[in-house]
Amino acid sequence: MEGASKKKLGQDNPTATAASLFTDDLILEILSRLPARSVHRFKCVSRPWRDLIADPVNRKKLPQTLTGFFYNGYKSGAAWSRHFASVSGGGFPVDPSLPFIPNKYKHIALEDTCNGLLLCACYKTPATDKDDYRYVVCNPATERWIELPPPPQPLANRFHSTTRLAFDPAVSSHFRVLQFWRTSLVVENYARGVGIFSSQTGAWVHRDGRLLEKITLFRSTRSVFFGGMLHLVGRLNPENTDKESALVVLVLVDMEGKAWKTIRLPLGSSFETVGLSQGCLYYAGSTRTYIYNNNSKKNTALSTTKITLWCLENYDSGEWVLKHSASIDEPLDVTCAECRVFAIHPDCSTVFLVPIGGDMLAYDMQHQKFVHILNLEKDNVGIYLPYIPLFSEALADADE
Template sequence: MGEDKEESPKKKLRQDDPPASAASLFTDDLILEILSRLPARSVHRFKCVSRHWRDLIADPVNRKKLPQTLAGFLYNGYKSGAAWSRHFASVSGRGFPVDPSLPFIPNKYKHIVLEDTCNGLLLCACYKTPATIKDEYRYVVCNPATGRWIELPPPPQPLANRFHSTTRLAFDPAVSSHFHVLQFWQTSLVMEIYARGVDIFSSQTGAWIHRDGGLLEKITLFRSTRSVFFAGMLHLVGRLNPVNTDKESALVVLVLVDMEGKAWKTIRLPLGSSFETVGLSQGCLYYAGSTNTYFYNNNSKKNRVLSTTKITLWCLENYDSGEWVLKHSASIDEPLDRTWVDCTVFAIHPDCDTVFLVPTRGEMLACDMQHQKFVHILNLEKDNVLIYLPYIPLFSEALADADE
């Protein structure tokens, strides 16, 4: 009995107390230091350890030290008369609030069109007059979480040709506070559109460079699909056009380009999908696609249309050989009131095997591919442009050469 009374309090705590009590032995600084080294998905799970941990992780001051996950999607709205609007769709309703009006950008810009996002930064095309094809614009790169922004100098090509280009943002805060903007110019030749050059802006040099050649004369880039900045190269979805049309067929590929426009490569994508998107998830490059099939229900008095959509999720397990491995597949079988409704997979969650899709205009769904579960996220604004830019908050103040 005497030995029980003299037992060390710490030893008794380790044996009898729940993990939440044991976690209370850590100081707040030590907890934040540990959490800052974990993936965002793990950080969110640790909110369940205790109320104190939950409040510590949710504290806005501590967000700057912790990894962030997907907050939602930014997208453009369009109405007649070239009037553009901007919107934010939260995927959870509890994420970091984003003001899509971007109030920190100067009032001299009357119209702002969202172009691309990459690891917390946002690329915009800003107009001083109502946005039309012939109006000039300037690119602005900003951080919505901090309000810092930078205006880019005009690219080498005429600004009026913007609608014949594909522009993407490349940024990795784990490597550098500097970013790159790549503008691929395309031209029409024999009823086909081919990329003919790329202009690359570096925030480190503050200047654009122009590059020709490489694989560009054989590539048609898909403007509506996402790009990924990974391993120092930008990855875009495109079509590799055959040189000899009698013997070869076009291939859907990933087009890889480095930040100097000197190294080019293609990786063949899995076959059989009508719509494609790529994303960086769980540290690997992923690809998701969907195939839509439509047929009439002859047994229905209304002769309704049935749709079957198959979604596939692939992982690039061998980056050097370009080997894709099928991780999950899921099917949607749903009767439709319209005769033609596409289901488009447009994004992949960065922390889990979840894809986001739009089966009809005005809706957004999330599909947990591992558990075959579909969840309705929200209704989107009407007359939206069907390009949704994933947004992950970046609380770092660093933005090379940014204006206050």
């Protein structure tokens, strides 16, 4: 009877029985070839597998998922502060103070993240755009960093630029920093060129913009490095065409600054973001609709937020396909507030959004439910940078 019971347990759990035949090294070798989402799910196979995957020593060999978001804090007349909001299940501890960066940088502002690297702007005085500053690219997981030489444009124009990081560890240990310059005129405020720093050459090059249309890039919206191209969100500003002035486009630029392209984004969203998820490029937007109650004695209104998630199916035709749509009525007691979608999870159909003045929310579009709430510091400036740890020691020309 006892033997029959043991046999039955083995039949009911064949995965655990088969898993016991593999050595730890072989399991790690197999897991290292899988997507991060699959590795995370395999923690549920057994306790030994969970401990094996969670071991800090083994993290260097396994693909990582989203750990959380870096973001800046700022108070008038005070220095920049840096914060980190952890996503449930991320598992990697992050110190947003970046203590490994030398003390010679009095103020550090977070600019961008890309595939485990972090782009920082370092200043002597944060309240002026005429002060000397440097860009620093670092890897928080390995505490390696590089200081970039000064960009080619005059320092007084720093706040008239959008700066982004481009890095793909699967292709090269080298990275690029792209600084898009725009006109300082209020009437014609559009991108006019880009400075590109290459860690391979250690130098900046300047390229004039090659767009026939006049595009204003969104500084507070995320960019995506995918397929050798940087993807940024911008607004089309054709002259004397009010109807078309609200069109939002995706701007694609190659790493040499020679190939520029635009793709129209779906219409009808008040706030928008792009992200790479499960190997595809996605666009998420949100709109808030108010329905006024005319029969009520009080001037009351009901409101709902609609979130849409689109996938770019065809680059040549610019075809977007709607994957998910959800209406959120008064999410989590947040009333009368715009919810801005700012990020898309890289491994699942979850979007991250923040109500104005509220905490960060994670919403599962597939199952249409809230899955996380992340508390934010009150002094945050509203730009959140997704972070996935990169444990590779390789960072080209990094300082020791």
